[in-house]
Amino acid sequence: MSPKQISRLRCVICGKGYSADEVSYICPDHGNEGILDVEYDYDYIRSTVSRDSLLNNAEMTIWRYKPLLPVDPDSETPPLAVGWTPLYSAARLASKHGITKLWIKDDSRQPTASFKDRASAIAIVKAREQKAEIITTASTGNAAAALSGLCASIDQPNVIFVPESAPQAKIAQLLVFGSRVVLVKGTYDQAFELCSLAANKFGWYNRNTGFNPYMTEGKKTVAFEICEQLAWRVPDVILVSVGDGCIIGGVHKGLKDLFNLGWIDRIPRLIGVQASGSSYLYQAWKNGEDVLTKPAVEANTIADSISAGLPRDRIKALAAANETEGAFVSVSDEEILAAVTDLARGSGVFAEPAGAAAYAGLEKARAEGLVGAKDKVVVINTGSGLKDIPSALKATELSGSEPIIITPEAEALDKIF
DSSP states (O other), X not given: OOOTTEXXXXXXXXXXXXXXXXXXXXXXXXXXXXXXXXEEOHHHHHTTOOHHHHHTOOOOSGGGGGGGSSSOTTOOOOSSOOOOOOEEEOHHHHHHHTOSEEEEEEGGGSTTSBXXXXXXXXXXXXXXXXXXXXXXXXXXXXXXXHHHHHHHHHTOOEEEEEETTSOHHHHHHHHXXXXXXXXXXXXXXXXXXXXXXXXXXXXXXXXXXXXXXXXXXHHTHHHHHHHHHTTTOOOSEEEEEOSSSHHHHHXXXXXXXXXXXXXXXXXXXXXXXXXXXXXXXXXXHHHTOOTTXXXXXXXXXXXXXXXXXXXXXXXXXXXXXXXXXXXXXXXXXXXXXXXXXXXXXXXXOOBOHHHXXXXXXXXXXXXXXXXXXTOEXXXXXXXXXXXXXXXXXXXHHHTTOOOOOOOSSHHHHHHHO
């Protein structure tokens, strides 16, 4: 039986609807492109939860929003505290960019240090509901680490496919958590296809982004938190780094949920930020291309977490920008690395390149007139800088920072200070 709050699963291509018990992942009429959107019975949800009832809810994780999520209310959830990450006011950075207000939503504070914990938490609950023995995913690193860590918390067997080129810190997480790790001598897109093949062949639960419709539902919880943390006074703009497109699609979905419930009075503009070396969606948005026929691009960027030649959730991602009168911008690797140190020194938030890309996008969006002086802006940092130390060191080198080496005598201090 599907949870009462789900009304149907709708194909984003043809609009055909299915019950949650009828299909597991995709619309069968469109193969792997038939991504589904989870639709809710908002009248039922209103009868179970309200903004006022949240005030008395002591659960400070994504599960405080359980009635708005696609899980059975009695389902057991992982013990790790996923969600309710800090929303920091960044006044100095706001002043630097000439805007009214800026907040940094810091999802590096998640249990495995990235945003992807939100989706993986949902994946584990849904897999347990289906009594799956093994869960699998393909990832450039963060989604894999998220699934790996959360599975470790409940002793859930899992198999992870990642490109061999993934940062060592991320691969180390997988091995420490005890996952069965498959390093693919190829790209993320090739790892994705191999993972999907294995899931079909062996009957594993497939967590893959842009394939499993419930991953959007986990990622949308960041929108719930941003709005609640701002006392339901929504910002004008939210900037999101974009690879596969599932995060920006999730943010959009969460905002639509809140709007349909009457909890917010408008939906902010969403600006997707892509690395120039992996700019499929930026190109499609700028040129008005059809993402169902546009071929993959060759992805090459230092921001591995948003490197995707063919974004798997591209339909929802493009809709997020278009339906909110938002946009996409593209930033270079050099701009991303500069953003790592600028964000850290201006707010104290240490982001990996993919997370810093969203902040780099703010400067680009400001220059292109997509963000105005009176706008109130949220930038989402999706991962910790500790995930990619070589990139962090390169960023500090480019900023001109280097350590001072001295001998251990007091006199040495007089030579440098």
